[in-house]
Amino acid sequence: QSALTQPASVSGSPGQSITISCTGTSSDIGGYNYVSWYQQHSGKAPKLMIYDVTKRPSGVSNRFSGSKSGNTASLTISGLQAEDEADYFCCSYADGTTHVMFGGGTKLTV
Amino acid sequence: QVQLQESGPGRVKPSETLSLICTASGDSITNGHYWGWIRQPPGKGLEWIGSIFHTGSVYYNASLKSRVTISVDTSKNHFSLRLTSVTAADTAVYYCVRGGNYLNWFDPWGQGTLVTISS
Numbered sequence: 415q416s417a418l419t420q421p422a423s424v425s426g427s428p429g430q431s432i433t434i435s436c437t438g439t440s441s442d443i444g445g446y447n448y449v450s451w452y453q454q455h456s457g458k459a460p461k462l463m464i465y466d467v468t469k470r471p472s473g474v475s476n477r478f479s480g481s482k483s484g485n486t487a488s489l490t491i492s493g494l495q496a497e498d499e500a501d502y503f504c505c506s507y508a509d510g511t512t513h514v515m516f517g518g519g520t521k522l523t524v
Numbered sequence: 525q526v527q528l529q530e531s532g533p534g535r536v537k538p539s540e541t542l543s544l545i546c547t548a549s550g551d552s553i554t555n556g557h558y559w560g561w562i563r564q565p566p567g568k569g570l571e572w573i574g575s576i577f578h579t580g581s582v583y584y585n586a587s588l589k590s591r592v593t594i595s596v597d598t599s600k601n602h603f604s605l606r607l608t609s610v611t612a613a614d615t616a617v618y619y620c621v622r623g624g625n626y627l628n629w630f631d632p633w634g635q636g637t638l639v640t641i642s643s
Binding site: 417448452459460462465466505507512515517518519 | 569570571572575583584585586589619624626627628629630631632633634635636
């Protein structure tokens with residue numbers, strides 16, 4: 415199965431907002447509200463930032479928000495800070511024998 | 525809060541079996557979540573391997589299913605990964621994770637352990 419499609423890189427200046435897209439199909443993103451997003455700093459383990467499309471775990475800044483339209487999910491980071499520079503991966507539940515799919519990752523440069 | 529720690533050899537020979545254990549602290553693996561494994565080849569993206577519930581209900585990535593076994597030992601509060609017939613393509617950082625009941629989130633992640641497939 416193919417991975418979810420993310421842009422390879424995005425960039426923004428401190429204080430700005432950016433959005434990272436994640437495109438799938440009706441068998442994954444479009445069919446379920448089970449999209450999650452992970453932040454990974456270089457050499458570190460990924461960290462859950464958004465789950466169930468829009469929900470933020472306790473402790474995650476409200477500068478991070480998620481949304482979905484059709485087969486595309488999005489992660490928006492507002493008020494960019496230097497510490498937001500990292501790789502971001504989307505993930506979705508998928509039907510059939512696939513179960514879970516990840517995007518290829520997006521490198522955010524601040 | 526829950527913490528996960530992977531353990532196992534850092535190098536495995538081609539065609540042999542990769543075996544890792546993940547020990548959970550701060551939460552019981554019988555506490556109603558899925559527990560699983562995700563890997564990341566050097567410089568590449570994330571790949572879900574599989575997840576297991578403490579009752580033994582298990583889901584695997586279809587592309588790895590023929591080579592993967594995930595099991596749970598509730599008495600030791602740990603779960604395990606076995607991957608048979610490994611090749612260089614299996615070289616990756618292997619993370620253990622706690623997951624939502626619909627495989628809808630993964631949190632937290634262990635620190636990860638690099639396993640290199642090499643003779």
